[in-house]
Amino acid sequence: MLNLPALSNYGAPKPQRVTMAFPAATLMRIVLYYYGKVRDRNASAICEEYVKRCQRYGRVELVELKPRQETWDQPGATVVMLSPDGDLLDTPDFAAIVGAARLAARDLHFVIGPTDGHPDAWKQRAGRLISLSRLTFPHELARAMVCEQIYRALTLIAGHPYPR
Numbered sequence: 001m002l003n004l005p006a007l008s009n010y011g012a013p014k015p016q017r018v019t020m021a022f023p024a025a026t027l028m029r030i031v032l033y034y035y036g037k038v039r040d041r042n043a044s045a046i047c048e049e050y051v052k053r054c055q056r057y058g059r060v061e062l063v064e065l066k067p068r069q070e071t072w073d074q075p076g077a078t079v080v081m082l083s084p085d086g087d088l089l090d091t092p093d094f095a096a097i098v099g100a101a102r103l104a105a106r107d108l109h110f111v112i113g114p115t116d117g118h119p120d121a122w123k124q125r126a127g128r129l130i131s132l133s134r135l136t137f138p139h140e141l142a143r144a145m146v147c148e149q150i151y152r153a154l155t156l157i158a159g160h161p162y163p164r
Contacts, residue, residue: 028058029107030098030150033072034143035065035114043140050147057154058102062143067114070122077107079126081118082142086129095153097128102157110150112142 038044047062054060065071072079078101089097101108111118111126123129132145155162 028102028105030054030058030060030101030110031063031072031077031107032061032110032112032143032146032150033063033065034112034139035067035069036139037064038140038143040138040140043138043144046144047147050144050151054147054151054154057158060147060150062147072109072111073122073125074107074109077109078104078128079109079111080128080130081111081113081123081126082132082146083113083118083123083129084131084134084136086131088131088134091149091152091156094130094149095156097130098150098153099157110146112139112146115139 038047051060051062063071078097080097098108111122113122118126132142137145152162
C-alpha cells in the first residue's frame with residue numbers, strides 16, 4: 001500500500017490508499033504437479049479456492065500426473081519436490097523460494113510424489129527437496145496445504161495483510 005496525495009475539492013492534498021498488484025510483466029507461472037485422482041471433494045475445493053485467490057499474483061495451475069509421468073521436469077523451471085526427507089521450512093523460507101523464482105523470471109514447479117515416493121533419480125534432478133512435516137498426510141491434504149502456502153507466499157511478497 002502506498003499513500004499518494006490526492007487533491008480534494010478545496011485543493012488540499014488528502015491521503016489516498018492505492019493497492020499495488022504485480023505488474024502483468026512480472027506474473028510468474030507456478031504449477032503444482034500431483035499423482036493420483038483426487039477423491040476428497042472438500043480437499044479439492046480448498047485447493048481450487050486458493051488457486052483462484054492466487055491468480056491476481058501469478059498463474060497457478062494444478063496438474064494431475066499419471067504414474068511415472070515426468071512432465072514436471074521442464075527446462076528453465078525451478079523444481080521443488082515435496083518429500084519426507086526434504087528440508088523443513090517456515091513460511092518466510094517458503095516465500096523466499098517463490099520470490100527467488102519470481103525475481104529470476106522462472107516458472108516454479110512443485111511436485112507431490114506418487115504413493116511410493118519420488119525415485120532417487122528424480123530427487124537428484126530437483127532444485128530443492130522440502131517437507132511439509134515429518135508427519136504423513138494424505139496426498140489430497142498435502143495438496144491443499146501446498147496451495148495455501150503458495151497463496152500465503154504470494155501475499156507475503158506483495159505486502160498483503162493475509163499472512164499475519
